[in-house]
Each structure stands twice: as C-alpha cells, then as structure tokens.
Amino acid sequence: MNSKLKNPNDIPSRLPHRVAIVLAAVVFPLIWVGGLVTTYDAGMAVPDWPGTYGYNMFLYPMETWFFGPFDLFVEHGHRLLGSLAGLVAIVLVVATLGSEPRRWVKLYSVALLLLVIAQGLLGGLRVLFDERTLAQVHGCVGPAFFASVAGFIVVTSRWWWRQSSDRKSDSKARRVRGSGLIFLSTFLLAASFGQLVVGAFLRHTTVSLAPNVFRLIVVLHIAVAVLLLLGTITQWVVSRLPRFKGIGIRGSINVLMLLVLAQVMLGVGTWVVKYGWPAWFAQQSFAATFVVGEKTFLQGNIVTAHVAVGSLILAFWTVHMLRCRWSLGPIARFHAGFESAQDKHVNSKGDASFNGSHQNANDSLDSNEKESQLSPQIPQPTPQPLTSS
Amino acid sequence: MFSKPLHFALLLAGLIVVAGCEKSPPPNFRFNSVEWLKQERLHLSGDDKFDEGYKQEIGSILTTLFGTPDEPKFPYLLGEDDPAHDVIGLDNLKLAAGAVKSGIEGEHQGLYREHCAHCHGVTGDGAGPTAEVLNPYPRDFRLSKYKFKSTPLRQPPTDHDLMTILENGIPGTAMPSFRTLPKEELQALVEYVKYLTIRGQYERYLISEIANLDGGSIIDLSLKSETKDGEKPSDDDVEEFEDQMYTFIGEGLQEGIIPRWLKPDRKVSKVPPAPEMFDLAHASHEDFVLQGRELFFSKGNCMQCHGQTGAGDGQLGNFDDWTNDWIKTANVDPFDPETYADFIAVGALPPRPIMPRNLHLPVYRGGDHPDDIYLRVANGIEGTPMPASSALTSDEIWKIVAYVKSLPFENLSDRVELPVNDEAISNR
Numbered sequence: 131m132n133s134k135l136k137n138p139n140d141i142p143s144r145l146p147h148r149v150a151i152v153l154a155a156v157v158f159p160l161i162w163v164g165g166l167v168t169t170y171d172a173g174m175a176v177p178d179w180p181g182t183y184g185y186n187m188f189l190y191p192m193e194t195w196f197f198g199p200f201d202l203f204v205e206h207g208h209r210l211l212g213s214l215a216g217l218v219a220i221v222l223v224v225a226t227l228g229s230e231p232r233r234w235v236k237l238y239s240v241a242l243l244l245l246v247i248a249q250g251l252l253g254g255l256r257v258l259f260d261e262r263t264l265a266q267v268h269g270c271v272g273p274a275f276f277a278s279v280a281g282f283i284v285v286t287s288r289w290w291w292r293q294s295s296d297r298k299s300d301s302k303a304r305r306v307r308g309s310g311l312i313f314l315s316t317f318l319l320a321a322s323f324g325q326l327v328v329g330a331f332l333r334h335t336t337v338s339l340a341p342n343v344f345r346l347i348v349v350l351h352i353a354v355a356v357l358l359l360l361g362t363i364t365q366w367v368v369s370r371l372p373r374f375k376g377i378g379i380r381g382s383i384n385v386l387m388l389l390v391l392a393q394v395m396l397g398v399g400t401w402v403v404k405y406g407w408p409a410w411f412a413q414q415s416f417a418a419t420f421v422v423g424e425k426t427f428l429q430g431n432i433v434t435a436h437v438a439v440g441s442l443i444l445a446f447w448t449v450h451m452l453r454c455r456w457s458l459g460p461i462a463r464f465h466a467g468f469e470s471a472q473d474k475h476v477n478s479k480g481d482a483s484f485n486g487s488h489q490n491a492n493d494s495l496d497s498n499e500k501e502s503q504l505s506p507q508i509p510q511p512t513p514q515p516l517t518s519s
Numbered sequence: 520m521f522s523k524p525l526h527f528a529l530l531l532a533g534l535i536v537v538a539g540c541e542k543s544p545p546p547n548f549r550f551n552s553v554e555w556l557k558q559e560r561l562h563l564s565g566d567d568k569f570d571e572g573y574k575q576e577i578g579s580i581l582t583t584l585f586g587t588p589d590e591p592k593f594p595y596l597l598g599e600d601d602p603a604h605d606v607i608g609l610d611n612l613k614l615a616a617g618a619v620k621s622g623i624e625g626e627h628q629g630l631y632r633e634h635c636a637h638c639h640g641v642t643g644d645g646a647g648p649t650a651e652v653l654n655p656y657p658r659d660f661r662l663s664k665y666k667f668k669s670t671p672l673r674q675p676p677t678d679h680d681l682m683t684i685l686e687n688g689i690p691g692t693a694m695p696s697f698r699t700l701p702k703e704e705l706q707a708l709v710e711y712v713k714y715l716t717i718r719g720q721y722e723r724y725l726i727s728e729i730a731n732l733d734g735g736s737i738i739d740l741s742l743k744s745e746t747k748d749g750e751k752p753s754d755d756d757v758e759e760f761e762d763q764m765y766t767f768i769g770e771g772l773q774e775g776i777i778p779r780w781l782k783p784d785r786k787v788s789k790v791p792p793a794p795e796m797f798d799l800a801h802a803s804h805e806d807f808v809l810q811g812r813e814l815f816f817s818k819g820n821c822m823q824c825h826g827q828t829g830a831g832d833g834q835l836g837n838f839d840d841w842t843n844d845w846i847k848t849a850n851v852d853p854f855d856p857e858t859y860a861d862f863i864a865v866g867a868l869p870p871r872p873i874m875p876r877n878l879h880l881p882v883y884r885g886g887d888h889p890d891d892i893y894l895r896v897a898n899g900i901e902g903t904p905m906p907a908s909s910a911l912t913s914d915e916i917w918k919i920v921a922y923v924k925s926l927p928f929e930n931l932s933d934r935v936e937l938p939v940n941d942e943a944i945s946n947r
Contacts, residue, residue: 336546338641340648341647341648341649341651345652405649405693408654409654412691412874413877415882417691418690418877420690420691421688421696422688422695423698423699424634424688425634425697425699426699
C-alpha cells in the first residue's frame with residue numbers, strides 16, 4: 131500500500147482524499163434537502179422510521195416517491211441521501227485504514243463514520259418522537275459533520291503534505307508567523323457554529339415560545355452576524371498583507387468573504403420573504419407593496435439557501451482555520467504521525483539531502499525528533515531509492 | 520487532533536438530548552391574563568386580586584365547551600340542528616388543529632400550527648413567538664375585530680372576507696398570502712380562525728363577569744350533583760344551577776356571541792355602482808377627482824389623520840383597539856413603560872402608535888379594487904382610528920375614492936393650497 135511512497139514529497143494514496151470529496155459532494159445536497167424538509171415542514175411527512183410507510187426505506191416504490199406529495203418526496207429523498215452519505219463514509223473508513231500512514235487521520239475517518247451514524251439516528255428519533263429539540267440538534271450536527279468532512283479533505287490534501295515537507299526544509303527564521311490569523315480564524319469558526327445553533331433555534335421555535343424571547347434570539351443572531359462579517363473582513367484584509375502571499379490561505383478567505391457577504395444578503399432575504407420588510411421601510415413603495423408569499427418557491431429557496439450557505443461557511447472556516455494553523459502555526463502537533471513516517475524514511479537513508487532544494491532538512495528534523503518517538507506505531511513507508519523518482 | 524473534542528462534545532450533547540428528553544407537552548391555550556389584570560384594576564382597589572380559583576374554573580368551562588388545541592370541540596348546544604354547524608364544522612376544526620402532520624395522499628393536518636401559530640399564537644392571541652418583531656403586530660382574534668371586511672363596524676367578517684385575506688395576504692405587513700394552499704385547507708383555516716375568535720371572545724366575557732359574582736362559582740356543578748349520602752339535590756339548587764347555565768352559557772355564548780356569526784353574508788354592505796365620471800376615460804373625471812379632493816380636506820375630514828398632503832402624517836399618537844383595550848386602564852400611560860410593566864409581564868405586547876396610511880403609496884391593504892376602497896371609506900377600518908363616514912353620501916364617497924386613487928400620481932409641487940377645515944385641525 132505504501133509502495134507508491136517513493137519520495138517524501140509524495141502522498142501515500144490520494145484515495146481517502148478523493149473519497150472525502152465525494153462524501154462532501156453528497157453531504158452538501160443532503161444538507162440542502164434537509165433544509166427543505168424544515169422549510170416545508172415536511173419533517174413528519176413520513177411518520178415512521180427507519181421504514182417509509184412500512185416499506186424498507188430502500189424499497190419504497192419510486193413512482194409514489196416521485197409523483198407523491200412534495201413533502202414526502204423531500205423527506206424520503208433526504209433519507210435516501212442520508213443513507214448514501216453513510217455508505218460513502220464507510221468507504222472512506224476502509225480507504226483510510228488501508229492507505230493512510232497517520233494514525234490520527236485513521237481515527238478521524240472512524241469518527242466521521244460514527245458521527246454520520248449518530249446523525250442518522252438523531253434524524254430517526256426526531257421523527258419517532260416528533261420532537262423539535264431533536265430536530266434542532268439534528269439540524270446542527272449536519273453542518274458540523276459537513277465541516278468535519280471539509281477538515282478531512284484538507285488534512286489529506288496534497289497541499290497539506292507539501293506544506294509539511296516545506297516546513298522541514300524552511301529554516302525557522304524564514305517561517306511566517308501569524309498567530310493573530312490563527313486565533314481569529316479559530317474564533318470565527320466557533321462563532322459561525324454558534325450562529326448556526328442560534329439559527330437552528332430560530333427555525334425550530336416552538337409555537338408557545340414567548341415573543342420577547344424570540345426577539346432576543348433574533349437580536350443575538352443579528353449581532354453575531356455583524357461580528358462575523360467584521361471578523362471576516364478583518365481576516366481578509368490581513369491576509370492581503372504581502373507576507374502572507376503564497377502560503378495557501380488566500381484562496382479560502384476569498385471564498386469566505388464572498389460566502390459571508392452572500393449570507394448576509396440571504397439573511398436579509400430570508401427575513402423579507404418570511405415577514406416582509408421591516409417597518410423602517412414602510413414609506414418605501416417596494417416595501418409597502420410587498421406581499422409575503424407563504425410556501426412559495428421563492429420563499430422556500432431563499433430560506434433553504436440561507437441554511438445551506440451557513441453550513442458552507444462553517445466548512446470553509448474549518449478549511450481556512452486548518453490552513454492557517456498548518457502554514458502559520460508553530461510546527462504543528464498534528465503532523466506527528468506523518469512526520470515520523472517521513473523521518474524514519476529519511477533517517478534510514480542516513481542522509482537528509484534527498485533533494486537539492488531541501489538543504490536545511492536536518493534542522494527541523496532534529497527539532498521533531500521527540501515527536502516522532504512519541505508515535506512509534508506508525509506504519510513505515512517502504513524506503514525506495516530516491517533515484518527512481 | 521482538536522477536531523475530535525468537538526465531535527465528542529457533539530455526540531455527547533446529542534446523547535444527552537436523546538436520553539434526557541421527555542416528549543414536550545402539547546401546547547395549550549394561553550389564559551387571557553391581560554384581560555384578567557385589566558378587570559382586576561377596573562373592579563378592585565389597590566393590590567386586591569381576584570380569586571385564582573376562577574382561572575381554573577374558566578379554564579375548565581372553556582375546555583369543556585371548546586376542547587384543547589389538539590382536540591378541538593365546538594358547543595353545538597342544540598345538537599344536530601344547531602345553526603352553528605353553518606359557522607364551524609368539526610371536521611374542518613380537526614383538520615386545522617393539532618400537531619403538524621402530512622399523509623401519504625398529501626393530506627395535511629395541524630394547518631394552523633404549521634402556518635399561523637408562530638405569528639398569531641396557539642390561542643389566536645396575536646402573541647406568537649414572532650409577534651414582537653413584527654409591525655403591525657399579528658392580529659389578536661379574541662377581540663373579534665377585523666380590519667378588512669365587507670361588513671359594517673362591529674359585524675363579524677364573512678367567510679369570503681377571511682378567505683380573501685388568506686389568499687391575498689396583507690401587503691406591507693407580515694401577513695402572508697396562502698395562495699399555494701388548496702382551497703379546502705384555507706376553508707378549514709377560516710373556520711379555525713372563527714373558532715379561536717369565538718373562544719377568545721367568550722373567555723373575555725367570562726373574565727369580565729368575575730367582578731359580578733361576589734365570590735360564588737361561575738357555574739357550580741356541586742349544585743346539581745347528589746350529596747355524599749346519596750341525597751338528591753334540592754329543587755332550589757337545581758334551579759340555581761340552571762340559572763347559572765342559562766346566564767353564562769345560554770345568554771353569554773349561545774345567544775350572545777355565536778349568533779353574531781350566523782349568516783353574516785346578510786349584513787354585507789352594498790357598494791353602489793360607481794358613477795360614470797369615476798371612469799378614468801370620462802371627460803369630467805378630473806373634475807370628479809377635484810371634488811373628491813375638496814371633500815377629503817373638508818367634509819370628509821380625512822386630512823385630520825392622513826395629513827395635509829395625504830402622506831399619513833396627521834394624527835400620530837393614536838393606538839389601535841387591540842392596544843387601547845388595556846392601555847385605557849387607570850394609571851397606564853402608553854408612553855411611559857413603567858406604568859404598564861405589569862401588563863407586559865403577563866403577556867401584553869408593548870404599545871405602539873398606529874400610523875395613518877401614507878396615501879401616496881399605491882397600496883391598499885384591504886384590496887385595491889375601487890369597491891374595496893369604497894368599503895374602507897364608507898365603513899371605516901375596524902379596530903383602527905379610521906372612522907366610518909356616516910355623513911357622506913355614496914356619491915361623495917365615490918369622489919373621495921377617485922381622489923384617493925389619484926393620490927399616488929399627484930405631483931406634490933402642482934398642488935394648490937385648499938382651505939382647511941380648521942375645526943378638525945384644532946381637534947388634534
């Protein structure tokens with residue numbers, strides 16, 4: 131399995147990375163459809179679980195699904211997509227256990243599988259108990275799972291590997307430091323998850339909630355939105371500084387900047403399509419003539435897009451935060467497994483000059499000696515003569 | 520590695536929720552504590568309170584007659600032949616009530632809770648979760664007042680009126696259009712709105728009667744039942760019981776509240792056909808509009824609220840009837856929150872002045888057909904300061920309607936100052 135690892139710059143196997151991308155590609159529509167389930171109050175369109183109207187979920191007749199009522203279509207579709215996500219997560223675990231040298235990444239893939247199973251159970255219990263609290267938790271774990279998959283994609287990416295060999299070669303003096311960016315991106319990741327939880331609360335309010343409590347939650351949601359917007363702008367501006375060029379954090383923050391701006395607009399849009407324009411606009415013709423259209427296509431999609439972009443933001447903060455940590459942080463803890471695998475490989479050659487450009491390799495190797503000793507159970511890549519690369 | 524604590528925290532949270540979660544109880548009707556407090560203030564001195572036992576009693580009378588949000592009932596006291604069957608059908612109530620569900624045929628249940636309760640509240644008290652962030656507030660049905668209807672003031676709306684509101688929504692407010700719902704579901708919702716209205720009205724009536732009871736029960740069931748030793752109740756007691764039944768259910772509900780809802784179609788205001796000159800293409804249309812304008816500023820007295828320019832900047836310190844209902848209580852000043860904190864504490868929404876409409880906006884919440892606007896001007900808008908214009912002839916009303924319709928297109932700089940009704944201004 132590791133026989134492909136000819137060069138420390140090589141990546142053992144691209145498979146986990148690719149499967150994780152497939153998983154993300156399944157989970158995002160899953161979240162979107164899950165949003166539709168809530169938007170159309172279709173959560174109880176299929177009253178049983180894990181079956182669908184007494185059928186085994188996978189055998190539920192196509193024509194009643196496709197041509198039946200819309201909420202049944204949405205709810206059953208959500209269940210099928212969910213099962214697909216579970217299957218892909220299993221494939222991911224198999225692929226990762228089979229080809230990934232880092233122990234913690236293996237554990238990571240198992241954790242992903244456990245999480246997706248838990249999420250499926252939550253969804254099922256939500257139906258069986260017809261319970262809004264469960265729906266809220268289900269609605270928050272979904273995006274968290276999506277973000278975790280995004281994180282997995284980052285740590286198995288080529289960039290991540292390349293970055294770790296660069297780190298070894300760069301002298302410490304040359305390393306760009308950016309603890310501010312690391313702190314801010316971690317904070318904003320946490321804040322966007324918090325925002326998502328608040329949003330789930332707004333979406334799943336019980337009908338007997340007191341109006342002043344609801345207003346408070348709205349105010350909180352808006353305040354956090356402002357915070358996130360300002361934080362993202364700050365992060366974006368700072369990452370424009372020349373010293374952060376070419377270290378792989380600009381792409382993700384650019385995407386985030388766009389997503390957050392879009393999300394603010396979608397948030398305003400969500401308010402308008404659900405409750406009309408706020409009274410400040412009462413004297414404007416566009417606001418005064420506006421009629422809220424309940425359960426219309428426009429309403430359903432704007433609201434659901436707001437939900438889906440929320441989880442996209444969470445996922446991208448995860449990506450961005452990991453990238454900041456990896457490229458700006460002190461030599462990170464979490465490459466221990468990989469490093470030791472590489473270290474052993476290099477050490478076994480007895481000479482570090484495996485590549486003309488990496489003259490300082492020994493430097494950082496020494497500093498990592500301890501870490502590599504802490505994780506001895508890492509599978510050893512088979513040393514190959516470098517000349518064969 | 521730091522992503523794992525997050526996973527574990529989430530898993531743990533999920534498990535705790537799953538394990539520690541009893542099914543939350545179904546929502547219940549909320550007692551009208553604002554009316555209660557208002558009546559206490561009205562009839563008792565100082566810090567005196569009504570006997571809390573009445574809350575229980577009113578609650579159980581209401582539950583007996585109207586059921587619960589999950590299991591609605593309706594007091595068809597005359598059985599099968601009760602004319603109230605025309606007002607409200609039990610099947611429709613059941614379709615609209617209860618928890619949100621939908622079936623394999625696409626049939627939906629719990630319509631009210633799915634579509635309305637987050638604004639209008641489970642009880643129809645207009646205090647659902649979203650109420651405070653909306654302006655105007657969602658309608659509190661319990662006062663039995665509706666703004667946009669074809670019937671005169673103090674008459675309930677027709678099914679058609681309510682249906683029109685549900686289909687069209689109310690522009691410029693949060694009240695949505697439910698055009699996407701099937702007609703049968705809308706009809707069920709209309710009947711559920713009437714049910715909540717009648718229930719809420721009856722609850723208000725019962726609360727308002729407490730002060731007259733001198734501490735006795737409203738309806739004393741013990742009068743009718745056998746004593747412990749198996750003695751039959753005395754004739755006096757039975758008579759007393761029947762008296763109570765007659766007063767509080769017979770007069771209060773059966774003859775008092777429900778009949779207003781029977782055949783409201785009969786009471787629909789006739790809108791006379793518009794004069795020919797109302798037609799935009801008519802040669803003297805402009806003149807017709809000018810006459811309307813004069814009426815608007817003189818006899819119609821419309822500028823008193825809608826302002827010198829019709830921009831809605833006339834009288835600004837008014838409140839609607841849903842707010843006036845309790846802010847008229849002694850010592851309450853709607854502009855001083857401290858004076859009404861106790862009302863807010865029991866669930867009243869903070870008072871907000873009602874804005875007369877800016878008539879330069881081409882928006883008529885009750886419908887923009889000329890007949891609709893005619894009805895608004897002729898009958899007024901119930902629950903708001905906008906008065907019925909009893910002094911105007913139908914011809915004059917049509918002139919005003921023509922002027923109102925022209926207002927959005929009026930060029931303000933072209934206006935000629937008109938003589939102003941000074942008396943009305945000094946009333947401000």
